[in-house]
Amino acid sequence: MKDLDNLHKLIDKEKHLFEKGDVEEKIEKINSDNFTDFLKKNQLKPTHQRFVLAELLFDGKNKHFTAEDLYEKVKLKKNKISLATIYNTLHSFVEKKLLKQVSIKDGKTIFCTNMNSHYHFFNSVTGQLTDIPKNKIKLKTVPTAPDGMKIDSINVVINLTKKN
Numbered sequence: 001m002k003d004l005d006n007l008h009k010l011i012d013k014e015k016h017l018f019e020k021g022d023v024e025e026k027i028e029k030i031n032s033d034n035f036t037d038f039l040k041k042n043q044l045k046p047t048h049q050r051f052v053l054a055e056l057l058f059d060g061k062n063k064h065f066t067a068e069d070l071y072e073k074v075k076l077k078k079n080k081i082s083l084a085t086i087y088n089t090l091h092s093f094v095e096k097k098l099l100k101q102v103s104i105k106d107g108k109t110i111f112c113t114n115m116n117s118h119y120h121f122f123n124s125v126t127g128q129l130t131d132i133p134k135n136k137i138k139l140k141t142v143p144t145a146p147d148g149m150k151i152d153s154i155n156v157v158i159n160l161t162k163k164n
């Protein structure tokens with residue numbers, strides 16, 4: 001379907017950006033008319049709340065945000081969605097692999113819309129997470145997973161602090 005094709009195109013475009021090492025470059029916006037289909041295709045019931053949140057999140061630009069950040073954005077747009085609903089919706093997006101969840105210091109969770117394999121810097125001064133292209137970190141050895149388990153993903157967060 002067209003929306004999924006668009007998503008695949010976006011992913012392809014992002015790969016290319018990674019090769020150039022420029023992850024900040026803007027990528028093509030998904031046509032908002034396709035959001036209902038986009039949600040349906042990902043087996044998510046197209047509720048009003050999901051639609052509003054998907055529109056804010058999947059605009060074709062990579063972003064990192066907390067549930068609280070999104071809550072504030074929703075309020076600015078004069079939509080009423082509770083923080084609990086936002087948490088639930090974000091977790092359903094993570095389950096469908098539409099979003100990544102990154103745990104940082106103090107047990108905080110930051111979400112990331114970049115679904116390409118990559119790592120993160122965490123700036124403890126500003127609280128911001130930024131992408132590190134995968135090829136900037138070389139993992140030489142990875143331990144084998146415990147019995148009955150397999151490695152699903154590897155997250156690397158490099159914590160930054162101010163010099164001196």
Ligand SMILES: [Zn+2]
Pocket residue numbers: 064112113114118119120130131
């Ligand atoms: Zn990221």
